[in-house]
Amino acid sequence: LAKTTQPISMDSYEGQEVNITCSHNNIATNDYITWYQQFPSQGPRFIIQGYKTKVTNEVASLFIPADRKSSTLSLPRVSLSDTAVYYCLVGDIPRDDKIIFGKGTRLHILP
Amino acid sequence: GAVVSQHPSRVICKSGTSVKIECRSLDFQATTMFWYRQFPKQSLMLMATSNEGSKATYEQGVEKDKFLINHASLTLSTLTVTSAHPEDSSFYICSASRTSGGGQETQYFGPGTRLLVL
Numbered sequence: 001l002a003k004t005t006q007p008i009s010m011d012s013y014e015g016q017e018v019n020i021t022c023s024h025n026n027i028a029t030n031d032y033i034t035w036y037q038q039f040p041s042q043g044p045r046f047i048i049q050g051y052k053t054k055v056t057n058e059v060a061s062l063f064i065p066a067d068r069k070s071s072t073l074s075l076p077r078v079s080l081s082d083t084a085v086y087y088c089l090v091g092d093i094p095r096d097d098k099i100i101f102g103k104g105t106r107l108h109i110l111p
Numbered sequence: 112g113a114v115v116s117q118h119p120s121r122v123i124c125k126s127g128t129s130v131k132i133e134c135r136s137l138d139f140q141a142t143t144m145f146w147y148r149q150f151p152k153q154s155l156m157l158m159a160t161s162n163e164g165s166k167a168t169y170e171q172g173v174e175k176d177k178f179l180i181n182h183a184s185l186t187l188s189t190l191t192v193t194s195a196h197p198e199d200s201s202f203y204i205c206s207a208s209r210t211s212g213g214g215q216e217t218q219y220f221g222p223g224t225r226l227l228v229l
Contacts, residue, residue, distance in 0.1 A: 032215050043115075043206075044220045046218075046219055049215070051215075
C-alpha cells in the first residue's frame with residue numbers, strides 16, 4: 001500500500017481556488033488515486049478518482065503528473081461549506097483488498 | 112448511485128450490552144465491505160474487511176470476538192460490538208466497494224454510527 005503525505009491543514013478564502021497536493025512516492029503501477037471529503041460526524045464522501053493526467057468532474061479536478069508520485073486536488077471557487085477534512089488515498093482494490101487512511105488535510109475556508 | 116446506509120445513526124447503551132450496526136449498499140452489490148472506527152480529531156482506522164459469504168479479515172489489534180462481523184448478503188454487512196465498554200465509544204463507519212465502468216473499484220462510505228457506551 002502506497003503511503004501518502006498531505007499538508008495537515010490549509011486556510012483559504014471564499015471564492016478562491018484551492019489546491020491540495022498529496023505525495024505518494026511509492027505508488028504502484030495498478031494503483032488509482034482517490035480523494036474523499038469528510039465533514040464532522042459524517043462518513044467520507046467520494047470526490048474524484050484518477051490514474052494519470054487530469055480528471056475533472058462537477059466538483060473538482062485532479063491533476064496527476066507523468067511520474068504519478070504526487071497528485072493535486074483542485075477545488076474551484078471554494079465556499080464556507082467546503083470546510084472539511086480531505087483525504088488522499090492510493091490503492092488498488094481488490095488486489096490490496098483494503099485502503100488505509102492517512103491523516104488528511106484540514107481545510108478551513110474563511111469569509 | 113453508490114449509496115451506502117448505516118443504521119442506527121446514533122446509539123447509547125449500557126456497559127456490558129451488545130450493539131449491532133447495519134451497513135447496506137442501497138443501489139449496488141458489494142462483495143467487499145469495510146468497517147472503520149474514528150476517534151475525535153483522528154483519521155479513520157480500518158478494523159476489518161468483510162467479504163460476502165466468508166469470514167471477515169481483522170486488522171492487527173482488533174479483537175474478532177468482540178467485534179463480530181457478518182456479511183450475509185451482497186448488500187448487507189453487520190458489526191456487533193459485544194459486551195461494550197466505555198472505551199468502545201466511537202464513530203463507526205462502513206464502506207462498500209463498487210466496480211466502475213473502467214474496472215476500478217471505489218469505496219463508498221456510509222454516514223457513520225455514533226456509539227456511546229455509558
